[in-house]
Amino acid sequence: MNERMRSHIETLFEDAPKTRKAFELREELLVNSEERYQDLIATGVSDDDAFKHVISSIGNVSELFQGLVEAKGEDKEELEARAKKIAVIKTAAVGIYIFSAALFLAFAMFDMYSPMDLSTLGLITMIFIDIIPTCMLVYVSNLYPKYQRKEDTIVEDFKEWKSENKKARSIKGAVSCIVWTLAVLLYFIISFATFAWYVTWVIFIAAGCAQAIVELVFRLKEMK
């Protein structure tokens, strides 16, 4: 391989994005230029003229690099739009949780003035309402996109790993949210049904166990 040509082409690629595509392009250009150079030498052209001819026939490489970096802009917009969507859904879910809790409290407060068992009614209403935000949170946790590699670099490897982690974390968050909500609901339902308040608190210990199991499952998954 002609060293002069190699170093010239390597200089051309100094500003190119450090991606596999760019690397392959450089190899392709090197091999083809070398062959052209050898052909010229074989027809009796001097070293210097052959070098100049090969270099001039490469043309403007910056148009090649443009294609290697583009794509990024629109991708960013899409990600921002998704982040916004996730934030809106999460906020709405939290709002609905608070609303359902307030509704339950209101029912409980009016309980004493009513002949009906408003507390139980309020509790059941709350559970039904809570189904909606719980579903929303589970949906949001699946909304985090699996990171799409744009370029083959180590930085991209890291981003992919980070994105997987983030997704796993958000699923874990949703699961433990469900566990604790269910624990609280069960506590009230069983307590009101049985009036065994002295023993129903055990549910929270069970919920703690469930949380630990969730943690364990995720750790095991990570280790795979």
Place this chain on the structure above:
Amino acid sequence: MSITSDVIRGHTEPIILAHLIDGDSYGYQINKEIMEKTNNLYELKEATLYSAFRRLEEAGLILSYWGNENVGARRRYYAITDKGREAYQDYKKDWENAKSIINSLLK
């Protein structure tokens, strides 16, 4: 001369497709054939050629693979796909049409 080279540059992609229909090839060989067919009058700049390769590959009209030469560096070969053949036929019809229109307009 300037019209010709502009027209050739504007048809880089179908020219590549036409060459690949005869068999798989690589950058320099395609350029060499262009020079031979035009009596050494025209050739494509490498940069023009490679951007065309990438556009064609992204459109699914061609495929690329690295050859396994035993001696020296490996070449990157290109092969035409079925979709590429179709695109070539369409383009050829289009070109014949355009040619006759330009001819009748220049009479």
